[in-house]
Amino acid sequence: MTADTLDSAGTDGGTHWAPGEHILWRYRGNGTDRVHICRPVTVVQDTDELLAVWMAPGTDCVKPRLTDGTSIHEEPLATRYTKPRTTVVSRWFGTGVLKLARPGEPWSVWLFWDRDWRFKNWYVNLEEPLARWAGGVDSEDHFLDIAVYPDRSWEWKDEDEFAQAQRAGLMSAGQAERVRAAGRDAVACVESWGPPFAGGWEEWRPDPSWTVPRLPEDWGRSPARLGA
Ligand SMILES: [Mg+2]
Incomplete structure (x- = not known):
């Protein structure tokens, strides 16, 4: 861990973020080293076992869009991954999302509620x-x-996108098989009701004193050299 990481990483001696800290939850574009999704979030818990963050309603986020202005999910699947893309800042209008990730696991688990805080479902992404950086x-x-x-039933989602991403060359057959295997591991975790599903997170609620995290100007900055 570098000095830069230690300097900004919370109050418990430098290895974890403190509850209430604002961090960025980001995804690189597939096959690129450029960030195309950036979600400012509030740290709920950060331990060796679990990182939990809250994405509040009204958060300005970065998301990809086609350069012709079409939103990604309105574009037909056949051309969704081949037309040129850019990024746009877009306010998150949905209800908030709690994101849970266990270090080293090839998935994160997101919790969704309706507007009355009735729990809807988990989503295994x-x-x-x-990879942590400052x-x-x-x-x-x-x-x-x-x-x-909530009844612990489950189903695969976005298998059409998964197949199309392979056809578009964004995933090799080998990588796709590793992803499917990770998915089977996640399903085994669901079926045994392991962490984080058994953690009671459906009952969690955000601290009402929290403010909505701000999207920084340099949201796309490279974390290269950090956390290596
Ligand atoms: Mg996904």
Whole structure:
């Protein structure tokens, strides 16, 4: 860990962020080293076992968009991953999202509620294990996801995007097989109701005194050299 990381990494001696700190949860564009998703979040818990962060409603985030102005999910699947892209700043209008990640695991688990705080579902986002740097965590999304419902049933999500990403050359057959295997590991965790599902996080609520984290001007800065 570098001096830069230690300087900004919380109050417990430099290895973890403190609850209430603002960090960035970012994804690089697939096959690039440029950030295309950046979500400013508040740290809920940061231990050797689990990083938990809150993305508040009304947060300005960075997301990809096609250069012709079309939103990614409105673009037909066949051309979704081949047309030129840019990034835009977009305010998160949904209800807040709690994101949980266990260090080294190739997925994170997101919790969704409705506007009355009725718990809706967990969402397992398959991704590269988070890499920590001074200002937050970075990953690369792996397209395939798993939705998990309060009755503990589950289903694969976005298998069409996962297949198209392979056709578009964003994932090799070998990487796709590793992602599918990670997904099977995540399903095994669901079926045994391991962490973080058994953690009671559905009952968690944000501290009402928290403010909405600000998107910094240099949200896309490279963490190269940090955390190496
Ligand atoms: Mg995903």
